Amino acid sequence: MPIIGASATDPNKILPLTYPWAREFYKNGVANNWVPEEVSMQKDVEQWKAPDVLSDTERRLILWNLGFFSTAESLTANNIVLAVYRHVTNPECRQYLLRQAFEEAIHTDTFIYCSDSLGLDPDRIYTMYHTIPSIREKDQFVIEITRSIFDPSFDLVAPAAADRTTNVQRFLRDLIGYYVIMEGIFFYAGFAMMLALKRQGKMIGIGEQFEFIMRDESVHLAFGCELINTIKQDYPAAWSAELQAEVVDLVRRGVQFEQAYAHDACPDGLLGINAVQFARYVEYVADRRLERIGLPRQYETDNPFPWMSHTMDLNKEKNFFETRVTEYQPAGALDWD
Numbered sequence: 001m002p003i004i005g006a007s008a009t010d011p012n013k014i015l016p017l018t019y020p021w022a023r024e025f026y027k028n029g030v031a032n033n034w035v036p037e038e039v040s041m042q043k044d045v046e047q048w049k050a051p052d053v054l055s056d057t058e059r060r061l062i063l064w065n066l067g068f069f070s071t072a073e074s075l076t077a078n079n080i081v082l083a084v085y086r087h088v089t090n091p092e093c094r095q096y097l098l099r100q101a102f103e104e105a106i107h108t109d110t111f112i113y114c115s116d117s118l119g120l121d122p123d124r125i126y127t128m129y130h131t132i133p134s135i136r137e138k139d140q141f142v143i144e145i146t147r148s149i150f151d152p153s154f155d156l157v158a159p160a161a162a163d164r165t166t167n168v169q170r171f172l173r174d175l176i177g178y179y180v181i182m183e184g185i186f187f188y189a190g191f192a193m194m195l196a197l198k199r200q201g202k203m204i205g206i207g208e209q210f211e212f213i214m215r216d217e218s219v220h221l222a223f224g225c226e227l228i229n230t231i232k233q234d235y236p237a238a239w240s241a242e243l244q245a246e247v248v249d250l251v252r253r254g255v256q257f258e259q260a261y262a263h264d265a266c267p268d269g270l271l272g273i274n275a276v277q278f279a280r281y282v283e284y285v286a287d288r289r290l291e292r293i294g295l296p297r298q299y300e301t302d303n304p305f306p307w308m309s310h311t312m313d314l315n316k317e318k319n320f321f322e323t324r325v326t327e328y329q330p331a332g333a334l335d336w337d
């Protein structure tokens with residue numbers, strides 16, 4: 001029984017489970033529960049108001065990241081609820097999608113909390129996705145490549161046989177645009193920047209909230225890749241050489257947008273860290289994402305920030321899914337083709 005399409009599982013009958021991994025993701029999400037108010041912003045507020053703690057570069061980096069994430073979290077929530085949920089009818093996957101949607105609401109709340117605590121002008125922060133080109137380009141890129149599944153005439157359930165492969169391909173491409181590029185690449189230069197700042201004792205409250213968000217996003221991403229890989233197994237004809245090449249090209253373009261963003265958000269570098277390293281980190285991350293969906297690495301870039309993985313490790317055992325990436329590496333282990 002395929003995970004999507006006309007003969008997919010009954011959306012109201014969750015037991016017995018067809019995809020136990022989806023339920024594991026749900027339980028993992030629940031185990032990671034948090035809310036932004038658990039994290040004190042007291043020190044951040046003091047540092048933000050002090051004239052001599054943060055450099056202009058650091059302030060720019062903070063504002064750019066709040067500007068990107070504040071609206072990106074709503075964009076991802078809309079994608080889950082309005083598009084992915086409509087097409088993925090399997091009940092245990094939907095249970096996870098509801099959990100993910102809730103987590104996106106928590107993330108949206110986090111940026112309200114940060115903006116309020118620091119007394120930022122919401123009309124500045126929440127319009128940066130229009131006014132800052134490097135942010136606008138990332139969001140526009142994602143909106144473009146996920147447009148087809150928002151199209152009301154897009155019918156994944158009962159297309160004529162001739163259209164089925166094409167529709168599954170459109171859906172796969174859009175899922176990759178959403179889970180792999182948006183959540184898996186476009187969030188990660190920002191995570192690295194804010195956590196680099198936290199390592200220097202600056203804006204540690206926001207940094208801790210970014211750690212919680214990163215932990216959640218690593219599970220979203222892992223669920224998305226599992227979903228993508230299951231669809232590939234169900235519809236091997238859809239995962240054609242052409243689609244694979246198109247996906248690699250999209251990922252490479254996504255990497256360029258994220259690198260441009262990193263240079264824009266952090267033009268002069270932080271103490272001991274610069275935009276070139278953030279750009280290399282994006283390549284390292286993109287290679288891991290590609291591997292996870294069975295595509296070849298493109299960059300072979302070493303991780304310039306090994307402490308980013310340690311950050312995940314320190315979050316108790318919560319990066320379980322992130323560290324399982326090696327299971328996807330042997331191409332023969334799963335018969336996708």
Ligand code: FE
Pocket residue numbers: 073076103104107213217
């Ligand atoms: Fe999020």
Ligand code: MN
Pocket residue numbers: 076104183216217220
């Ligand atoms: Mn997410």
